[in-house]
Amino acid sequence: MNRPAALNRTLIAFFGLLLVAAGAIPAAIRFRRLPVLGDDRPLVPGTDLPPTWVLYVTAAAGIVVALAGLRWLAAQLARKPRSRVWRFETDPDAGGTELATTAAVAPFADELRAYPGVHAATATLAGTRENPALVAVVSVEQDGDPSEIRDRIRTEGIPRLCQALDLDSLPSRVEFRFTTTAGTRVA
Structure with a gap:
C-alpha cells in the first residue's frame, strides 16, 4: 500500500470538494436555489469596496493556490514509463x-x-x-x-x-x- 499516494488522493478530493462547495454555495444563494438569505438582504455587509491592495492580494493568493493545486495534480499523473x-x-x-x-x-x-x-x-x-x-x-x-x-x-x-x-x-x-x-x- 502506497500511503503517501493514498493521502495525496484523499487530500486532493477533500480540497476539490471544498472548492466546489465554496463556489456552488454563493451561486446557489444568488440564483435563489438555497434560500439562506432573504431577497432583500445583501450577501456581505456594507456596500463599500475594500481597499485596492486587498483585491490585488486576494487575486495573487488565488493564483498561487491555483498554481500549487495544478502542480500537485501534475505530480499525481507521473507514472512509470509505458512498456512496449x-x-x-x-x-x-x-x-x-x-x-x-x-x-x-x-x-x-x-x-x-x-x-x-x-x-x-x-x-x-x-x-x-x-x-x-x-x-x-x-x-x-x-x-x-x-x-x-x-x-x-x-x-x-x-x-x-x-x-x-x-x-x-x-x-x-x-x-x-x-x-x-x-x-x-x-x-
Missing part, C-alpha cells in the same frame, strides 16, 4: 520475434528481490530496442545498504540483463525507497 513490445526482424518474409518488455525484465526484478536488504523491487523497460531505458524501483529494508545494492545492480544485474537482451548499453535509473520492514536475522 520489441520486434526482432531482419527479414520480414521469414517471420519475426516479438518480446514484451515486461517479460524481459521480470527475471531482472526477481534477481533484485533476491539481493540482501531488498524488500521489494519492480522494473520497467521502456523505449525501443534502439533506444531503451530501464527504470527500477527498489524498496530497501531497515538494515539494507543502498550503496551495496546499487553497486551490485550496476556490476551484476544490468550487465546480465544487457547480455540477455543483446544490448551494448542500457541507460538506467534506480529509485530507492525505504521501508520500516526489518530484514531476516540469523542468530
